[in-house]
Amino acid sequence: MKFMxxxxxxxxVGCAQESTLPSQEAGPxxxxxxxxxxxxxxxxxxxxxxxxxxxxxxxxxxxxxxxxQAIAVAPxxxxxxxxxxxxxxxxxxxxxxxxxxxxxMRLKPDYAAPRIAxxxxxxxxxxxxxxxxxxxxxxxxxxxxxxxxxxxxxLIQLREGQSEEAIRLFSExxxxxxxxxxxxxxxxxxxxxxGDIETAQSELKRATSSQPYYSAAFHGLGxxxxxxxxxxxxxxxxxxxxxxxxxxxxLTPHQNALRQNPNQPEAHYNLASMYARFDRLxxxxxxxxxxxxxxxxxxxxxxGLGNLxxxxxxxxxxxxxxxxxxxxxxxxxxxxxxxxxxTHNNLGLLLxxxxxxxxxxxxxxxxxxxxTQAGFYQANLSRAYLDLKLYPEALQAADKALxxxxxxxxxxxxxxxxxxxxKDWTNALEAWERIDPQDRPSELKQKIAQARMHNAx
Amino acid sequence: xxxxxxxxxxxxxxxxxxANDGHPNSLFRNDRHRFVDVALIxxxxxxxxxxxxxxxxxxxxxxxxxxxxxIFVTNFSQDHNTLYRNSGQGYFLDxxxxxxxxxTSRPHMGWGTFFFDVDSDGYExxxxxxxxxxxxxxxxxxxxQYRQQNLLxxxxxxxxxxxxxxxxxxxxxxxxxxxxxxxxxxxxxxxLDILVANIDAxxxxxxxxxxxxxxxxxxxxxxxGSNREGVGARIYLQTEDGRQMREVRTGTSFQSQNxxxxxxxxxxxxxxxxxxxxxxxxxxxxxxxxxxxxxxIAKEAYKITxx
Numbered sequence: 001m002k003f004m005x006x007x008x009x010x011x012x013v014g015c016a017q018e019s020t021l022p023s024q025e026a027g028p029x030x031x032x033x034x035x036x037x038x039x040x041x042x043x044x045x046x047x048x049x050x051x052x053x054x055x056x057x058x059x060x061x062x063x064x065x066x067x068x069q070a071i072a073v074a075p076x077x078x079x080x081x082x083x084x085x086x087x088x089x090x091x092x093x094x095x096x097x098x099x100x101x102x103x104x105m106r107l108k109p110d111y112a113a114p115r116i117a118x119x120x121x122x123x124x125x126x127x128x129x130x131x132x133x134x135x136x137x138x139x140x141x142x143x144x145x146x147x148x149x150x151x152x153x154x155l156i157q158l159r160e161g162q163s164e165e166a167i168r169l170f171s172e173x174x175x176x177x178x179x180x181x182x183x184x185x186x187x188x189x190x191x192x193x194x195g196d197i198e199t200a201q202s203e204l205k206r207a208t209s210s211q212p213y214y215s216a217a218f219h220g221l222g223x224x225x226x227x228x229x230x231x232x233x234x235x236x237x238x239x240x241x242x243x244x245x246x247x248x249x250x251l252t253p254h255q256n257a258l259r260q261n262p263n264q265p266e267a268h269y270n271l272a273s274m275y276a277r278f279d280r281l282x283x284x285x286x287x288x289x290x291x292x293x294x295x296x297x298x299x300x301x302x303x304g305l306g307n308l309x310x311x312x313x314x315x316x317x318x319x320x321x322x323x324x325x326x327x328x329x330x331x332x333x334x335x336x337x338x339x340x341x342x343t344h345n346n347l348g349l350l351l352x353x354x355x356x357x358x359x360x361x362x363x364x365x366x367x368x369x370x371x372t373q374a375g376f377y378q379a380n381l382s383r384a385y386l387d388l389k390l391y392p393e394a395l396q397a398a399d400k401a402l403x404x405x406x407x408x409x410x411x412x413x414x415x416x417x418x419x420x421x422x423k424d425w426t427n428a429l430e431a432w433e434r435i436d437p438q439d440r441p442s443e444l445k446q447k448i449a450q451a452r453m454h455n456a457x
Numbered sequence: 458x459x460x461x462x463x464x465x466x467x468x469x470x471x472x473x474x475x476a477n478d479g480h481p482n483s484l485f486r487n488d489r490h491r492f493v494d495v496a497l498i499x500x501x502x503x504x505x506x507x508x509x510x511x512x513x514x515x516x517x518x519x520x521x522x523x524x525x526x527x528i529f530v531t532n533f534s535q536d537h538n539t540l541y542r543n544s545g546q547g548y549f550l551d552x553x554x555x556x557x558x559x560x561t562s563r564p565h566m567g568w569g570t571f572f573f574d575v576d577s578d579g580y581e582x583x584x585x586x587x588x589x590x591x592x593x594x595x596x597x598x599x600x601x602q603y604r605q606q607n608l609l610x611x612x613x614x615x616x617x618x619x620x621x622x623x624x625x626x627x628x629x630x631x632x633x634x635x636x637x638x639x640x641x642x643x644x645x646x647x648x649l650d651i652l653v654a655n656i657d658a659x660x661x662x663x664x665x666x667x668x669x670x671x672x673x674x675x676x677x678x679x680x681x682g683s684n685r686e687g688v689g690a691r692i693y694l695q696t697e698d699g700r701q702m703r704e705v706r707t708g709t710s711f712q713s714q715n716x717x718x719x720x721x722x723x724x725x726x727x728x729x730x731x732x733x734x735x736x737x738x739x740x741x742x743x744x745x746x747x748x749x750x751x752x753x754i755a756k757e758a759y760k761i762t763x764x
Binding site: 092094123124125126127128129155158159160161162185186189193215216217219220222223226227231234235238241242245 | 497503535560563564601
């Protein structure tokens with residue numbers, strides 16, 4: 001948590017600095033492409049680099065055009081041919097992709113990359129494991145450190161039931177890079193297929209430690225516990241795997257959008273919001289900060305970052321420290337856009353907690369005016385009025401909260417508290433007892449008991 | 458997509474397996490008073506390398522004759538069809554690669570599927586109907602086509618299947634956009650034929666004209682009450698070669714219904730002992746039943762008769 005704090009703070013300071021940058025740094029519209037910068041006759045390497053840039057953004061059509069232009073200038077360049085093949089592979093034009101990989105190999109016989117790509121293609125599309133494995137082994141002879149070739153070959157062996165060979169290859173990968181969670185996960189799954197549960201468990205535990213958001217590792221680890229008879233631990237891990245998979249499903253469209261629009265602040269903001277929803281605060285903070293870096297007037301991103309700070313801190317001192325940073329971010333957000341109801345509400349909460357109730361009331365009221373359908377803004381306002389002993393105002397706000405959201409237990413408890421503060425035990429009891437007994441915290445139960453005593457004839 | 462009722466845990470009640478295109482598959486274990494999804498626990502939700510697949514059709518059969526039903530799921534192209542072997546220890550194993558069903562299925566998009574003993578050698582073989590979703594896929598080249606060849610695998614009796622599609626006659630060379638597939642002995646000649654439904658084309662009826670098949674025996678169950686065809690009943694058949702089992706099922710495959718008669722291959726055996734476990738727990742035994750006949754077993758009469 002402490003590291004998270006330092007990281008967030010640094011990024012936040014960075015945001016403030018970014019706000020002084022010239023506006024042309026802000027977005028994609030202002031960013032000239034390499035081609036635009038080129039002279040009338042771009043060189044083949046310029047075209048190739050532009051193609052690579054477009055391909056990284058998943059603009060395959062643009063990348064294909066640049067690569068073809070580059071090849072027209074330098075037809076015997078194996079790299080251009082290979083990359084054109086990768087674009088065609090990515091767009092499912094397998095026949096032409098295959099020809100291009102073969103051509104790249106012909107142009108440069110010691111070129112490993114097209115062998116890896118062709119090996120993948122032959123297995124994925126043709127199911128030809130023998131030809132694919134041969135190509136991948138050739139690639140490894142040419143480039144013994146090529147992790148992609150080794151991983152792909154290992155995966156093919158695993159899928160084709162050759163788990164011993166798969167284990168050997170995955171082991172080589174994790175020996176070369178102990179942080180390779182994907183390879184370690186597959187290594188664990190290969191041991192699982194072999195029935196070596198203990199080794200599988202050990203590898204999968206290490207995989208989940210180094211990559212805590214990789215669902216396949218949790219799934220495999222859960223299986224090992226179940227096969228050892230520890231069903232409770234196994235089920236817990238399987239549930240975690242399921243959660244992570246659902247998260248990945250929801251994150252993927254936002255990650256893809258960001259890949260296509262890496263300089264769009266909204267893309268960073270949307271992805272950050274999704275990470276925040278899943279309590280993945282570090283990437284959330286990174287993307288909120290990036291959104292601010294790209295557009296220093298992006299009020300929602302300041303709010304999002306402020307919300308993250310509100311969730312940090314394990315000690316009172318740390319929480320106070322984070323709260324002051326959150327407050328600064330909320331104020332900045334409202335400076336940029338005074339119509340953000342959530343920011344007003346959250347700032348109100350901060351002020352309320354710090355004892356500045358009058359100021360909190362102002363922000364709660366603003367939130368209720370901007371968003372008239374959010375019951376919890378009214379509930380917060382009601383609680384603040386209660387603390388100020390302004391009972392009629394408190395009652396009015398609590399009533400509104402319950403009109404909007406009749407099931408809001410917090411508002412109903414506040415309603416009871418308002419009556420109790422005025423020693424109206426009958427109405428207090430009526431309000432509190434309308435809360436489902438299962439939703440009553442112990443403090444509320446005590447209040448109900450006391451009210452009954454007061455109310456007793 | 459595909460749905461299968463089968464008693465995978467041999468506890469006497471039917472469980473439900475569902476292939477969920479693009480999502481983890483489900484296995485609802487029947488705990489008598491409720492169903493519990495145990496697909497994750499039983500390792501039949503994902504592939505062996507931990508991915509959800511695009512499950513389409515489903516089949517169950519005891520291909521390794523260990524007394525437990527295994528599950529086979531067809532999937533999208535560029536992925537493999539998955540054979541989950543039932544370990545009997547509370548989980549399944551993805552043995553698609555070991556069984557030679559992984560690489561061979563990758564160019565195809567699988568739909569209807571079933572285990573059936575096509576050569577009556579006593580071991581269940583496997584059929585898969587194929588056809589892509591997108592007509593434009595043919596522009597992609599290499600092996601991916603809209604119209605695809607169906608697959609016939611012979612059980613190698615050693616845990617592996619052998620792709621015999623190209624050696625199994627002209628009917629298996631047809632390329633269509635196949636979906637549903639069912640088997641049955643439509644000409645009552647003692648071997649199992651195949652019916653395949655296709656998109657934008659007439660169905661294909663593939664008559665089994667194989668000369669190289671063993672003895673056989675076909676059983677139809679009859680019962681009083683509402684379950685007249687004995688759906689859910691399990692049949693064991695014992696010969697000197699070992700024990701086989703079948704379950705009377707409706708549905709399975711993909712939008713299909715197989716012949717309700719249960720076909721057993723006997724290889725060289727001429728006699729078999731039969732045990733029927735009815736869904737109400739009743740167990741009936743029939744000894745030394747002669748091969749190469751169609752029989753009806755009547756529950757209430759406790760009687761087996763030649764059709």
